[in-house]
Amino acid sequence: MIRRLLNTTVFRLSLVYALLFSLVAGAAMASIYWVAAGQIREQTDARLQLQSDLLINITKTYGSLQALQDAIQTRNEEHDDRAEPHFYVYALTTNTKLPFTKKLTAEYVSEDGRRVFGTLMFSDVLDIVNLDVEVKRDAYARVIITRLQGGAQLLVAADMSEQNTLLLKLYNSMWLAVGLMFLLAVLGGWLMGYGVLRRIDSIRQTAGEIINGDLSQRMVVTRRNDEFDRLSLVLNSMLQRIENLMKATREVTDNLAHDLRNPLNRLRNRLDTSRFQSMDVEHFQQLRQDALQDVDDLIKTFNALLSIAQAESGVHRDDWTSIQLDQLINDLGELYEAVAEEDGIRFSHTAQPGLVLQANKHLIAQVITNLLDNAVKYTPKDGLIQLQAEQQQSHIVITVSDTGPGIPPEERERVFKRFVRLDNARSTPGNGLGLSLVKAVADLHGAQVELADNQPGLKVILRFLA
Template identity: 40%
Template sequence: MTRFTRFTRTTAFKLSLLYFAVFTVMSGFLLFYISDSTDTLMSEQVVQTVDAELKGLSDIYVRGGLRDLVDTIDRRSRHPDASLYLLVDFAGNALAGNIARLPTIVLEEADGGLRRVRYTRLGQDTEDIERQAMVRIFELRGGFRLLVGRDLGDQLLFSNLLANGLRLWLILVVIMAAITWLFVSRRVMKRIDEISATARTIMNGDLSRRLTLAGNEDEFDRLAVSLNAMLERIELLMQSMRDVTDNIAHDLKTPLTRLRTRVETVLREAEGEAGYRAALEATLEETDNLLRIFNALLRIARIESTAPGSVMGTADLDKLVAEIAELYEPLIEDEGGRLETDVPVGLKADCNKDLISQVLVNLIENALKYGRSENGELLIRLSGKEEGGRVVLTVTDNGPGIPRKDQDRVKERFVRLEESRSEPGTGLGLSLVKAVARLHGGELHFNNEGPGLSARIDLATVGDGHGDGRGRTSEKARQSLAR
């Protein structure tokens, strides 16, 4: 009983029952309408035919008398059609016609009304077969009674055909409902069960599982694509949370240990106010560095957890690049290098202007540190263009570049290559660039130009629908990302 109750609650059963009910009601209404309309039309034709026959025979009786009437009925009775005739005298004796037997009461009620009767036809070995007909009976002068009618065999046959058709259609509806149930239960319910099984696996901790795609691009495939994108986002956020935790646990352990060692050393060895002051200043500097690391980690976490639609707006990239170039050009010239820009006027993108500014600043800072050629020349180039329906921003230098095997690794938190350990930094700048690029639906890509390194990110063009919340940056999200 429990299994039957569960079965009746399934979508497959309800859909099959619904289809069966809809098809049955529609089919019954259609067949009833056809049957009723056909029966009405055929009945009207019978009435018209009978009335016309009666009028003609009455005129013959008036003009030619009884003899002409009997001759006419005899002649018409020999035709094998659906017309019926019977002429009897005052005693009920048949004078002419093609009806062998008829209930006596029918002839006695000669009121001219139309009625349905059962009769037996005369001749052609059919006298033992009872039929149905629509007839009118009139009483003529001299006590004669005249019956004129039409056999209903064809009409009844058509009605039987409709009834058989209805029964056959109901059988087909049942079969269609069964096929629908099989289709829904085997295919649709199978896909739903797969989604449920995958969801249970994910809830048990396997965030790498994804919904399978059938490849026919139906509504389940579209749902699976959306859910997979959501799962990738959730996995990314969870991984980011784990990374932050691991980074804090491992990468901050060294500076904290160094800070504690310095304090212990000062307490043990420092003498006088000057010694303590120097130790406190060094400790304060180390604390500021730790705060910068924490703030960078928190900002990356906020960027990775932010919904893109809440922070996007339309930005003029040519003006943005011009502002950054104006800010950094004097600094780069002081370092003995030069800064070039190549962004077409009117280039726009859907992005967070503050974050893109931070990305360009980080990439320029990296180029300043590591982008010199072997002869000491420094050239930094900012460029932007539309490519493949996206806006691409590129920062290029003329330094030694990054080995291909390390290009993915340097995007992770606290990763610094051996060549860069002599320079100040936390190893979080490129991690922030990577997070901002992903927030904008793109990626951070490196390419060794030989010589030089180009770092590029891609953004959504204005009007391509990226982010859903374009141009409606929430103040709360803006303040969160700005901290």
């Protein structure tokens, strides 16, 4: 489990982000440290300059270096009386041949010519100035040297042990904070990886059950609405679609076996009759004609199934063109007007001029033909069939209506399934695939199919986006 957790992408990404965040945080804290250290140095330098100015003012007031020397001695003695280490150390040299600066390397020189020195041990400072005072000899000192008139030099040094201790604590605290942030990030990555691994295990377990044949299984969807839930919803929709297709395939197989059995049996019986019975030429010709009709019916059934399968798979999607729908309606209307007239049925067709539809022309013509075939088949003598095409707002609407028996409202969804034939249609020729093809082609084109009551009869409405 731990090995799998360490190998998860979430944990690895968390580790990378933890490293990057720690580096950025370390850089930010290092900047804070250097700013704080610089601020402390500036404040210390300001205090050293103030101490130097106070002593220099004594020289200016009394006009002699001896007064300055006495003031320095007094200050050093005052520190000795306190029985505590000196914070400031003062020294004055009038020996211009061996000034302090010959033994020290300046950190920088101020605008008024004062030399500032850092990172010096107090013991080194005392050796340079030859003083014996109580100080923290192992502490660092910050020194400012001011050159006076006549070549004399005034040295003022400050104990930096407290400031350095503060900076050290700040330094340690910063790195401790960076380390804690890194550990917390790793722990967070561990926990997130564990949560992701649990979700993936759940999906994998469900997928395994589906692979074993249980298509009713679905991915678990929580209330978090995270990416796993959204993925699970998509997978569940896909699984539902697959289950419906498998169920439809089983139904089609069952219906196909049932509906093909009768014509195949009739064909076999006719062939047996022609084989074992003697008959005249006229009888044989009729038998052959009936056998060919059975074969044609079988071919029509398979062609219809193939057309439905192609429409559902989107094979013809690349064959879309701009169809002059009004011209197509008029052509089909003229053709079926003659067919309806032979059966004593009235027929009318109208199409709004200039209608253009982006679609597969062959499939649209086949859909309208199927609907008109059904209308002619079920409309009684002296009935009326109407074919219309018009634009209604953002839709192009094709309507085929008849005055036949119609379809009950409770059956209007079921008739779109393959091989479904209502009781009043079983005595008429057909295979129950016409409306299935209409629905498949409509879905391919993103259209809506509606079956409505024509009072009397049936009205089929197709709505395409203009």
